Amino acid sequence: QDSLYHEKNRPQFHYSTRRGWINDPNGMIFYEGEYHLFYQHNPYEREWENMSWGHAVSNDMIHWEELPTALSPDSLGTMFSGSTVIDYTNTAGFNRGNVPAMLAFFTVDNPEKQVQCLAYSLDKGRTWTKYSKNPLIDSKAKWNSKDTRDPRVFWYQPGRHWVMVLNERDGHSIYTSKNAKEWHFESHVTGFWECPDLFELPVDGDKNRTKWVMYGASTTYMIGSFDGKTFKPESGKHSYTTGSIYAAQTFTNMPESDPRRIQIGWGRIPQPGMPFNHMMLLPTELRLRTTKNGLRLSSVPVRETEQLFNRVGQWTSLPAAEANDKLKSLPSLERFRIKATLKLSHATSAGLSLFGQRILDYDLNSNLVNGVFYSPEDMTSMEVTADIYVDRTSVEVFIDNGAYSYSMERKPISTAKESLQFWGNRIEVKNLELFTAQSIWK
Numbered sequence: 001q002d003s004l005y006h007e008k009n010r011p012q013f014h015y016s017t018r019r020g021w022i023n024d025p026n027g028m029i030f031y032e033g034e035y036h037l038f039y040q041h042n043p044y045e046r047e048w049e050n051m052s053w054g055h056a057v058s059n060d061m062i063h064w065e066e067l068p069t070a071l072s073p074d075s076l077g078t079m080f081s082g083s084t085v086i087d088y089t090n091t092a093g094f095n096r097g098n099v100p101a102m103l104a105f106f107t108v109d110n111p112e113k114q115v116q117c118l119a120y121s122l123d124k125g126r127t128w129t130k131y132s133k134n135p136l137i138d139s140k141a142k143w144n145s146k147d148t149r150d151p152r153v154f155w156y157q158p159g160r161h162w163v164m165v166l167n168e169r170d171g172h173s174i175y176t177s178k179n180a181k182e183w184h185f186e187s188h189v190t191g192f193w194e195c196p197d198l199f200e201l202p203v204d205g206d207k208n209r210t211k212w213v214m215y216g217a218s219t220t221y222m223i224g225s226f227d228g229k230t231f232k233p234e235s236g237k238h239s240y241t242t243g244s245i246y247a248a249q250t251f252t253n254m255p256e257s258d259p260r261r262i263q264i265g266w267g268r269i270p271q272p273g274m275p276f277n278h279m280m281l282l283p284t285e286l287r288l289r290t291t292k293n294g295l296r297l298s299s300v301p302v303r304e305t306e307q308l309f310n311r312v313g314q315w316t317s318l319p320a321a322e323a324n325d326k327l328k329s330l331p332s333l334e335r336f337r338i339k340a341t342l343k344l345s346h347a348t349s350a351g352l353s354l355f356g357q358r359i360l361d362y363d364l365n366s367n368l369v370n371g372v373f374y375s376p377e378d379m380t381s382m383e384v385t386a387d388i389y390v391d392r393t394s395v396e397v398f399i400d401n402g403a404y405s406y407s408m409e410r411k412p413i414s415t416a417k418e419s420l421q422f423w424g425n426r427i428e429v430k431n432l433e434l435f436t437a438q439s440i441w442k
C-alpha cells in the first residue's frame, strides 16, 4: 500500500485530508503565526455524513499539518459550516488571563432544523468547549425554512460590535452583537445561497477608497457599502470564477502589515479509489479592480505558491507546432504549471488540451473561455494569458492575471506527453513558461 500522502492520486500541492470526506473551508483565521483551516469533514468515510470540523494549520498556507478533529457531532446535531474570531476584548467572557479565546460560530444541523451555536478554545484551536447555552439563534420559525446556516462573524471596529452574516432561506441576513452570545437581526439581502462572506477591500489598492463585497457559496458577489448593520448593493451580481470551486471563505485576523484578503475554496474534485475524497483549491488573493465594465473582483494564487514551482524553460513567439515540441520538455505530466500567452492573429479560437480535455478553450468570436462568457480588457489585442496548474486530479486556470478563473476535474488521468497540445489555426504562442511542481508532503 502507498504511504500516507503519497497515494497514487493524492494532490501534491493542494490540501486534502488524510482520510474521509471534506467540503467547505470553515473558520479560516490567522493567529499567532499560524493559518488555521477548519473544514467540513467526515472523518470516517469518503462520503458526506457525520459532519464534523476537521482542522489543519500552516505557516505559509501551502504546507499543512492535519490536527485532530476540532468539533464533533453532539446531542443537538452535526457540525455544519461557520467561522472563527479572536475575542481580544473578552466580550464573551471566556478569556483566561491574557489569553484571548478563539470563538467558533457554526451551524448545528438536525433533521428538524438548523441553529447557530458557539464554542471557544484557549489553546489555538486545538481543543474546544461548547457554550452551555447553545443555540444562540434559532430562526426556523421566523423564516418558515430549514435553510438557516453558515454564520460568518467578524468584529466591526467603527461600531465596536460583532457582525454575523447568516444564510437565511433566500439570502444573507445580518445580525449584530455586543457579547457574541445575544444576537439582533438587522437586515437581509436576497439573492444568495449558503456560506456568506462579507469583507471590505481597497479599490485598485488604494486604502483610502474601499468597498464591501457580499459573497455567496457559488462565488457570486455584489459590491456595495456597509454601515455595520446593512449592506447596500451598488452593483449587480457578478462572478469571477467557475467550475469545481464552491463555498470559498477568506482568512480573517490578518496582521496589519499584511492586509491581503486570501481565499480558499472547496474543490469538488472526486478522488476515486483514494482513502480521502475532494480537496481544497489553491489559496488566492482577492482584489477589487476597475475594469472597462466597472469594479470587479480578481483572484490570483498567493505569492507563497511561487516556492512550489521551478521554471524549466521560457520561450517567446513560437508557432503552435514548435510550442508543442517545447511542451514535451516538461519532465512529467503528473503535476506541473504552464504560463502561456496566445495570440490569435488568424484564428477565432485556440487553446490547450491535455489528453483530449480542453483545459483552455478561448473563442475570440463569442468571447468564451471554456464555455463561459469572458471579455478581455483589451478587446483588440487578440491575446489571452493563462496560468495553468495541474495537480494529478485537478486543473486550475487563471486568465489574464485572475480577471477570470476556473477549476476542473482532470480526466482521464494520463501522463502521455503527446497529450499536451496547443490547438488553433496559425496561432502564435507569444510567451510560454513551463514549471515543475514540488510536493508539499514529506
Ligand code: FRU
Residues within 6 Å of the ligand: 023, 024, 040, 051, 080, 081, 082, 107, 149, 150, 194, 195, 217, 246, 247
Ligand atoms: C455548503 C453546505 C453548507 C453547510 C455545509 C454542510 O456546501 O451545504 O451550507 O453548512 O455544506 O456540510
